[in-house]
Amino acid sequence: MKQFTSNPFYKFILFPIGQMAVFVLGASLALSVLIILLAYIFRSSITANFDLVERTLLILPQVLINGITIGFVYATIALGYTMVYGVLEFINFSHSEIFMVGGIVGVELMAYFDHTGALETMNQYVVIALAVLLAMIISGTLAVTIERVAYKPLRNAPRLVPLISAIGMSFFLQDAVRLILSLTTGEFNVILPNFGTFDEFLVLAVPGIEAPLRFQIKSMLLIGVAVVMLVGLNFLVNGTKIGKAIRAVAQDRPSASLMGINVNLIISITFLVGGALGGAAGVLFALKVTRLDPFVGFFPGLKAFTAAVLGGIGNLTGALLGGLVLGLLESFGASYLSIFTNGAFGAEYKDILAFAVLILVLILRPSGLLGQTVAQKA
Amino acid sequence: MKTFFTELFKKANKGPWPLIITLSLLLVGTITVYQSPRSLTAFLTLMLCPLMLYFLKINSKVKLFIGLLLVIVIVPVLGIRNIFYLEVIFQMAVFAALALGLNIVIGMAGLLDLGYVAFYAVGAYTWAIFGSKQLSLLHSIPGAAPAGAAFALAPEWFWLFLFLGVGLAALAGILLGLPVLRLRGDYLAIVTLGFGEVIRVLALNLDKPINLTNGPQGITPIQRPPLPPDFILDPIRQLLAPVVGHAVTDAQLYNVFFYFLALIVILVAIMVARRLEDSKIGRAWTAIREDETAAIAMGIPLVRLKLAAFAAGASFAGCMGVVYAANRTFVSPETFSFLQSIGVLTMVILGGLGSIPGVIFGAAVVVLLNIQILQNFSLYLSELRQGDTVIPIINFAWKNLSNQLDPAKYQKLVFGIILVVMMIYRPSGLIPAERRQRELAEETE
Numbered sequence: 001m002k003q004f005t006s007n008p009f010y011k012f013i014l015f016p017i018g019q020m021a022v023f024v025l026g027a028s029l030a031l032s033v034l035i036i037l038l039a040y041i042f043r044s045s046i047t048a049n050f051d052l053v054e055r056t057l058l059i060l061p062q063v064l065i066n067g068i069t070i071g072f073v074y075a076t077i078a079l080g081y082t083m084v085y086g087v088l089e090f091i092n093f094s095h096s097e098i099f100m101v102g103g104i105v106g107v108e109l110m111a112y113f114d115h116t117g118a119l120e121t122m123n124q125y126v127v128i129a130l131a132v133l134l135a136m137i138i139s140g141t142l143a144v145t146i147e148r149v150a151y152k153p154l155r156n157a158p159r160l161v162p163l164i165s166a167i168g169m170s171f172f173l174q175d176a177v178r179l180i181l182s183l184t185t186g187e188f189n190v191i192l193p194n195f196g197t198f199d200e201f202l203v204l205a206v207p208g209i210e211a212p213l214r215f216q217i218k219s220m221l222l223i224g225v226a227v228v229m230l231v232g233l234n235f236l237v238n239g240t241k242i243g244k245a246i247r248a249v250a251q252d253r254p255s256a257s258l259m260g261i262n263v264n265l266i267i268s269i270t271f272l273v274g275g276a277l278g279g280a281a282g283v284l285f286a287l288k289v290t291r292l293d294p295f296v297g298f299f300p301g302l303k304a305f306t307a308a309v310l311g312g313i314g315n316l317t318g319a320l321l322g323g324l325v326l327g328l329l330e331s332f333g334a335s336y337l338s339i340f341t342n343g344a345f346g347a348e349y350k351d352i353l354a355f356a357v358l359i360l361v362l363i364l365r366p367s368g369l370l371g372q373t374v375a376q377k378a
Numbered sequence: 379m380k381t382f383f384t385e386l387f388k389k390a391n392k393g394p395w396p397l398i399i400t401l402s403l404l405l406v407g408t409i410t411v412y413q414s415p416r417s418l419t420a421f422l423t424l425m426l427c428p429l430m431l432y433f434l435k436i437n438s439k440v441k442l443f444i445g446l447l448l449v450i451v452i453v454p455v456l457g458i459r460n461i462f463y464l465e466v467i468f469q470m471a472v473f474a475a476l477a478l479g480l481n482i483v484i485g486m487a488g489l490l491d492l493g494y495v496a497f498y499a500v501g502a503y504t505w506a507i508f509g510s511k512q513l514s515l516l517h518s519i520p521g522a523a524p525a526g527a528a529f530a531l532a533p534e535w536f537w538l539f540l541f542l543g544v545g546l547a548a549l550a551g552i553l554l555g556l557p558v559l560r561l562r563g564d565y566l567a568i569v570t571l572g573f574g575e576v577i578r579v580l581a582l583n584l585d586k587p588i589n590l591t592n593g594p595q596g597i598t599p600i601q602r603p604p605l606p607p608d609f610i611l612d613p614i615r616q617l618l619a620p621v622v623g624h625a626v627t628d629a630q631l632y633n634v635f636f637y638f639l640a641l642i643v644i645l646v647a648i649m650v651a652r653r654l655e656d657s658k659i660g661r662a663w664t665a666i667r668e669d670e671t672a673a674i675a676m677g678i679p680l681v682r683l684k685l686a687a688f689a690a691g692a693s694f695a696g697c698m699g700v701v702y703a704a705n706r707t708f709v710s711p712e713t714f715s716f717l718q719s720i721g722v723l724t725m726v727i728l729g730g731l732g733s734i735p736g737v738i739f740g741a742a743v744v745v746l747l748n749i750q751i752l753q754n755f756s757l758y759l760s761e762l763r764q765g766d767t768v769i770p771i772i773n774f775a776w777k778n779l780s781n782q783l784d785p786a787k788y789q790k791l792v793f794g795i796i797l798v799v800m801m802i803y804r805p806s807g808l809i810p811a812e813r814r815q816r817e818l819a820e821e822t823e
Contacts, residue, residue: 161805175788309565346583355575
C-alpha cells in the first residue's frame with residue numbers, strides 16, 4: 001500500500017483525478033436521485049399535459065453535463081478566492097475582474113488570429129492553448145499588481161479597510177477595461193470568432209435511454225483543460241517546495257517567516273497562481289458563452305465565492321467540490337424550476353439560487369462541506 | 379503644504395473675515411447663478427456657502443439667518459428659474475439621507491452592508507404599488523394593461539405611506555439581519571450584496587404569476603401628494619412671478635415642494651442620527667464595532683443591537699424611497715442596482731465613516747460629481763467631437779473618438795478610484811469623526 005501512495009504518478013495524477021471523478025459522480029448521483037424523488041412527489045400537481053417523471057428523466061443527462069461543465073469553471077475561479085483567503089484571510093473581491101480580463105485577453109488574441117487569417121491554418125487546440133497561456137500570464141500579472149498597489153499598504157489595517165479597497169478596485173477594473181475597449185475597438189463587447197469544431201456534438205447512443213447522449217466537444221474541452229489545471233495546481237501546492245511554503249504561510253504566518261520564508265514573496269506568488277487560474281477560467285468561460293463584456297465577471301465571481309464557501313474556504317479540495325455542487329445545482333435549477341412550478345418561477349431565478357445556497361450554508365454549516373471550524377478571531 | 383493651508387485657515391477664521399467671505403460668496407453666487415443659470419462655476423460658488431458656514435467661526439444667530447435665507451429664499455427662487463438646481467439639491471438630499479442610514483450600519487455599528495439599496499427599493503416600491511394603478515392590474519401581463527384601471531388609493535395617503543415606508547423598510551432590515559447575525563465582515567458583505575441583488579431580481583421578475591412590480595418596465599404613473607390649497611399658493615405665485623421673470627407653473631411649484639419635503643426629511647434624519655449617536659444604543663454600537671467579544675463580556679445584547687442597527691439604517695432609506703417614488707412618478711428595477719449601493723458606500727467613505735457632517739458632505743460631493751461634473755465633461759467632449767481639433771501630442775482627431783466614450787457613464791470608475799484612494803491615504807474620510815480617526819489611523823501606522 002505504501003508504495004502505491006508514495007509513487008509520484010499515483011500521488012499527483014491518478015489520485016487527484018480519481019478524487020475529482022468521485023466528486024463528480026457522487027454529486028451527480030445525489031442530485032439526480034433527489035430530483036427524481038421530487039418528480040415523483042410532485043407528479044400530480046402539474047397542470048400541463050406531460051408526465052413529470054418522464055420529462056425529468058429525459059433532460060437529466062443534458063442537465064448533468066451542463067452542470068459539470070459550468071461546475072468546473074466555477075471550481076477553477078473558486079480556487080483563486082480560496083488560495084488568497086487561505087494565505088491572507090481576506091476575500092479578494094477583484095478576482096472576478098481578473099477572471100474577466102483573462103477572458104477578454106484570450107478572446108482578443110483569437111480575434112487577432114482571425115484578423116490575420118491565421119485562424120484557419122492553425123490547429124484549433126493550439127489556438128486555445130495559446131489563448132489560455134496568454135490569459136494566465138496577463139491575469140497573474142494583474143493580480144500581483146493589484147496586490148502591490150491596493151492590498152499591501154493595508155495589510156495591518158482593520159478588516160473593513162482592505163475589503164472596501166478590494167471592492168473599489170473591482171469597480172475600477174470593470175470600467176477601466178470598458179474604457180480601454182471603447183478607445184481601441186469602439187465598442188465594449190468582445191465576440192469569440194467562429195472557428196474549429198467546438199460546436200459539434202459527439203453522439204453516443206446508449207441502449208436503454210431514448211434520446212442518444214450528445215456531448216458537445218466544447219464541454220469536453222472545457223472539462224479537460226480544467227482537469228489539467230487542477231491537477232497542476234494540486235502538484236504545485238502539495239509536491240513542490242513553493243507549495244510547502246504557501247501552505248506554511250497559510251497555516252501560521254509569523255512562524256513561517258521565522259522559518260526563513262519570504263512571506264511577501266509567497267503572498268505575491270499566491271496571487272499570481274490564483275490570478276492565472278482565474279484568467280484561464282475566463283478563457284474557458286468565453287468559449288462557453290462566446291460573448292464577453294466588461295461586466296461579465298460579477299455573477300460568476302459571486303457564484304464562485306459561494307462555491308468556495310460551500311466547500312470550506314481555505315480548503316482547495318473544498319473549492320473543487322463546492323464548484324461542482326454549485327454548478328450542478330445551478331444547472332438543475334435553471335432547467336427544472338420552471339417545469340416544477342408550472343412556469344411561475346423560471347430560469348431567471350437561477351442567479352438567486354446561488355445566494356440562497358450561500359445563506360443556507362452560512363447559517364447551517366459555516367465551515368462548509370469540507371472545512372474545519374475556524375476559531376472566531378476578533 | 380498642510381501647514382500652509384492650516385495657517386491660511388486660521389487667518390481666515392479670525393475677526394470679520396469669516397462673515398465677509400461668506401457674505402461675498404453668497405452675493406457673488408446668487409448674482410452669477412441668476413444671470414447665467416447653466417454655469418457650473420456659479421453653482422459651485424453658491425454651494426461653497428453652506429460649507430463656509432460649517433467651517434468658519436461666525437456668530438450662531440448670524441449663521442442661522444444666512445442659512446435660512448439661503449435655504450428658504452434664495453435656492454427656491456433660483457430653482458424656479460432653472461429647475462435643474464432644485465433637481466440636484468433634491469438628489470443631494472435623497473442621497474444624504476441614504477448615506478446617513480448607511481452610516482448608522484457601517485459607521486456606527488461596523489456592519490459592512492453592501493446591499494443597502496434593497497431597503498431603498500422596498501420603500502419606493504411600497505408607495506409605487508399602492509399609490510398607482512398597480513393593485514388593480516395584479517392579473518394583467520405587463521404591457522397589455524387594460525385601460526380604465528383605477529388608482530388604488532387617493533394621493534393624500536402619501537403622508538401615511540411616509541411612515542409606512544419607514545416601518546416596512548425597518549422590517550426588511552430585521553429580516554436581512556436575522557440570518558447574518560453570526561457572520562464576520564467578509565461574509566456579511568457578500569451576503570448583504572446577495573440580498574441586494576435578490577431584491578433587484580425579484581423586482582425585475584415579479585410580473586408573473588401575479589403582476590406585483592410590472593417587471594422591467596417599472597410602475598408608472600405614481601401619484602404625488604396634493605399641493606397646498608390655492609389660498610396659500612396664489613400670493614406666493616404673485617410674489618415670485620416678477621422675480622423669476624415668467625409665470626410659475628404647477629410643475630415648478632412641485633419641484634420646490636419636493637425640495638422642501640426632502641430638506642425636512644433630512645433635518646429629521648440628522649436629528650435622529652445625532653440622538654442615536656449620543657445615546658446608550660450608539661455607545662453600545664461603538665462597543666460592538668471596536669471589539670465584539672469584549673462587548674459581549676460587558677453584557678451588551680448583541681442580537682438586539684445588530685438588528686436595531688439594520689432596522690434604523692434601513693428606515694432612513696425606506697422613507698426616502700417613498701419620497702423618491704412620489705417625485706419621479708416612476709420606479710423601475712434599474713435604479714436599485716449594485717452600482718447605487720456602492721455609490722452610497724462611496725459617499726460614506728469619502729465623507730467620513732461615522733461622522734454625520736462628513737457623510738452629508740460626501741453625498742453632496744458625489745452627487746455633484748455624477749450629475750454636474752461628469753455631465754459637463756461629457757458635453758465638453760461632444761463639443762470637441764463636433765469640431766475639427768486634434769489631441770496635441772498624439773495627433774488623434776477628436777472626431778474619431780468613439781461615441782461610446784461617454785464620461786457620464788463611467789461612474790463605476792470614479793467610485794472605484796475614490797474608494798481605493800481614500801482607503802489607502804485617508805481611511806477616516808474627508809471630515810472624520812474623531813473617534814474613528816484615532817481608531818483607523820493608529821492601525822495603519
